[in-house]
Amino acid sequence: xxxxxxxxxxxxxxxxxxxxxxxxxxxxxxxxxxxxxxxxxxxxxxxxxxxxxxxxxxxxxxxxxxxxxxxxxxxxxxxxxxxxxxxxxxxxxxxxxxxxxxxxxxxxxxxxxxxxxxxxxxxxxxxxxxxxxxxxxxxxx
Amino acid sequence: xxxxxxxxxxxxxxxxxxxxxxxxxxxxxxxxxxxxxxxxxxxxxxxxxxxxxxxxxxxxxxxxxxxxxxxxxxxxxxxxxxxxxxxxxxxxxxxxxxxxxxxxxxxxxxxxxxxxxxxxxxxxxxxxxxxxxxxxxxxxxxxxxxxxxxxxxxxxxxxxxxxxxxxxxxxxxxxxxxxxxxxxxxxxxxxxxxxxxxxxxxxxxxxxxxxxxxxxxxxxxxxxxxxxxxxxxxxxxxxxxxxxxxxxxxxxxxxx
Numbered sequence: 309x310x311x312x313x314x315x316x317x318x319x320x321x322x323x324x325x326x327x328x329x330x331x332x333x334x335x336x337x338x339x340x341x342x343x344x345x346x347x348x349x350x351x352x353x354x355x356x357x358x359x360x361x362x363x364x365x366x367x368x369x370x371x372x373x374x375x376x377x378x379x380x381x382x383x384x385x386x387x388x389x390x391x392x393x394x395x396x397x398x399x400x401x402x403x404x405x406x407x408x409x410x411x412x413x414x415x416x417x418x419x420x421x422x423x424x425x426x427x428x429x430x431x432x433x434x435x436x437x438x439x440x441x442x443x444x445x446x447x448x449x
Numbered sequence: 450x451x452x453x454x455x456x457x458x459x460x461x462x463x464x465x466x467x468x469x470x471x472x473x474x475x476x477x478x479x480x481x482x483x484x485x486x487x488x489x490x491x492x493x494x495x496x497x498x499x500x501x502x503x504x505x506x507x508x509x510x511x512x513x514x515x516x517x518x519x520x521x522x523x524x525x526x527x528x529x530x531x532x533x534x535x536x537x538x539x540x541x542x543x544x545x546x547x548x549x550x551x552x553x554x555x556x557x558x559x560x561x562x563x564x565x566x567x568x569x570x571x572x573x574x575x576x577x578x579x580x581x582x583x584x585x586x587x588x589x590x591x592x593x594x595x596x597x598x599x600x601x602x603x604x605x606x607x608x609x610x611x612x613x614x615x616x617x618x619x620x621x622x623x624x625x626x627x628x629x630x631x632x633x634x635x636x637x638x639x640x641x642x643x644x645x646x647x648x649x650x651x652x653x654x655x656x657x658x659x660x661x662x663x664x665x666x667x668x669x670x671x672x673x674x675x676x677x678x679x680x681x682x683x684x685x686x687x688x689x690x691x692x693x694x695x696x697x698x699x700x701x702x703x704x705x
Contacts, residue, residue: 309488309489353481353482353485354485356482356485356486357482357483357484357485357486357488357489358485358486358489360482360483360485360486360490360500360553360556360557361485361486361489361490361492361500361557362489362490363557364557364558364559384489
């Protein structure tokens with residue numbers, strides 16, 4: 309399977325997880341199963357397979373910015389990097405929904421954080437941390 | 450099936466061994482990313498996808514520890530629960546994980562695991578030989594526990610199967626691993642046994658290794674007949690088969 313084909317499968321899969329999170333108040337447990345386990349683990353499985361199969365061939369490394377940029381010139385490794393984003397962002401989104409529910413933060417207030425996490429991962433984490441701190445004075449998980 | 454299961458002396462006395470059961474699950478699940486890699490990777494090692502060998506080892510070790518976990522159900526609860534057993538099985542588990550990391554790591558790098566005589570790989574190869582003997586020794590040591598219950602034909606069969614797995618595997622695998630490779634002779638046409646991949650034109654020591662290691666499955670089946678004579682005959686016959694295949698392979702001849 310070409311990296312492009314895998315990319316075309318991975319994106320809708322992640323989107324499914326995000327839709328489940330948006331609808332989480334309707335079915336909290338199902339949403340956690342989809343967005344907190346099934347989809348991130350499936351993406352992680354694909355990631356692990358990609359790294360096992362292509363890491364030997366990857367240029368660059370982690371030591372400098374040009375090295376990291378070189379790493380992403382390899383299509384399979386770039387795809388792995390993209391799956392890394394998709395999996396971790398979604399897993400984080402599921403954690404935000406779970407935490408908000410446990411601490412009585414209303415879902416409508418979490419939705420903007422989810423959108424940010426979906427689009428700009430760490431910015432969403434920051435937004436959720438600020439929201440959570442202002443409402444329940446907590447930062448640590 | 451019901452008739453077989455209710456044969457005299459066949460009773461499940463305990464749950465599967467918890468540590469061995471968890472190890473079995475771990476080894477099986479850890480094969481999942483290797484299957485993905487198998488599907489994505491085009492590299493070949495000696496004519497096969499580089500990930501075929503790690504997958505074979507995951508399958509083989511899943512079957513091995515799974516079988517041992519299930520055999521433990523035939524003995525009273527707590528037979529293998531002492532501190533000494535737990536430490537020993539823990540060491541075996543560490544050896545199994547080390548073997549799989551080594552074989553998988555070599556595949557990821559597209560290099561040889563067994564028979565690799567370059568640099569640090571040669572040192573690891575030696576260590577892994579010791580780990581392989583250690584992990585195989587569990588069949589022997591468990592077999593000796595079953596031997597104490599040998600009045601029951603099934604227990605006798607399990608004991609013989611487990612002991613034979615160690616006693617036959619170690620010399621065959623030891624001979625294979627101390628040579629230059631698993632072939633005796635040089636394949637020309639590349640004709641191979643379907644699925645299993647053993648050579649059909651020269652000696653291939655993987656066949657006697659495979660048979661030797663599966664003594665623990667073949668001989669216990671004879672125990673289900675409830676006949677001690679059948680058990681002893683099977684153990685003897687199977688040993689002869691392994692030795693015959695071993696001898697043929699050493700002579701550089703295919704088994705058939």
